Amino acid sequence: MADFIYKRALLKLSGEHLAGDQGYGIDPKVITGLANQIKSIKDKGIELAITVGGGNIFRGMAASTEGMDRSQADYIGMLATVMNALALQEALERAGVFTRVQSAIAMQEIAETYIRRKAIRHLEKGRVVIFAAGTSNPYFTTDTSAALRACEINADVLLKATKVDGVYDSDPMKNPSAERFERISYLDVLTRELHVMDSTAISLCMDNKLPLIVFSLLKEGNMEAVLCGEPVGTTIY
Numbered sequence: 001m002a003d004f005i006y007k008r009a010l011l012k013l014s015g016e017h018l019a020g021d022q023g024y025g026i027d028p029k030v031i032t033g034l035a036n037q038i039k040s041i042k043d044k045g046i047e048l049a050i051t052v053g054g055g056n057i058f059r060g061m062a063a064s065t066e067g068m069d070r071s072q073a074d075y076i077g078m079l080a081t082v083m084n085a086l087a088l089q090e091a092l093e094r095a096g097v098f099t100r101v102q103s104a105i106a107m108q109e110i111a112e113t114y115i116r117r118k119a120i121r122h123l124e125k126g127r128v129v130i131f132a133a134g135t136s137n138p139y140f141t142t143d144t145s146a147a148l149r150a151c152e153i154n155a156d157v158l159l160k161a162t163k164v165d166g167v168y169d170s171d172p173m174k175n176p177s178a179e180r181f182e183r184i185s186y187l188d189v190l191t192r193e194l195h196v197m198d199s200t201a202i203s204l205c206m207d208n209k210l211p212l213i214v215f216s217l218l219k220e221g222n223m224e225a226v227l228c229g230e231p232v233g234t235t236i237y
């Protein structure tokens with residue numbers, strides 16, 4: 001057992017991460033690598049739930065700015081998250097990790113429906129629970145559904161995996177002298193409009209005192225380091 005400082009974590013994965021360099025869909029190499037990383041921390045004793053986005057398949061927000069009805073676009077996005085959840089489940093089980101997928105939109109033939117108490121029971125039994133279909137409501141992002149589920153299952157921490165290694169004072173892709181925060185308050189994230197997650201998600205974490213850590217999954221071993229409390233990424237408190 002590693003020296004994890006958290007007992008139960010919720011990992012928010014972006015859909016884009018699953019696409020890898022191909023930029024669209026699910027890259028089998030990426031998802032297999034991810035499953036192996038998760039297996040290695042799972043074996044060290046963490047209780048882990050995952051919320052996955054769907055942007056590698058469909059972006060509701062982008063489609064709505066192009067004129068598509070926002071609710072309809074969001075429902076399509078929610079279905080995309082179900083595809084990602086099933087792919088992740090398959091990769092995890094291939095790696096030897098027990099999983100359950102719970103969908104916020106009932107589709108019993110392919111996944112359990114979300115039931116909070118059952119999700120907690122699965123976690124206690126050592127299964128990775130993958131939450132799909134967001135909150136089942138349009139106008140809510142998968143970041144918000146990750147924050148909501150993390151609160152509901154009494155997670156000790158919300159881990160947001162991104163392409164960059166934390167939160168910066170400006171976009172590090174555009175500004176080479178951008179500075180990374182080691183720690184920053186929720187309120188500063190909101191007032192400085194740092195776009196870590198949407199404001200609904202940040203507010204939910206803030207109101208429920210749920211620590212949020214933004215880190216990069218691209219570096220092997222990062223997730224374990226974060227769970228051990230090492231200064232990786234940015235902690236929002």
Ligand code: GTP
Nearest residue numbers: 099100101107108109110111112113118121122125
């Ligand atoms: P415990 O009873 O706590 O051990 O949990 P369990 O998930 O093993 O029990 P259950 O009998 O509920 O589930 C057995 C299998 O059926 C698991 O793989 C579940 O994911 C799956 N399952 C349970 N409910 C549903 C459902 O509504 N839809 C689908 N597609 N699968 C389900």
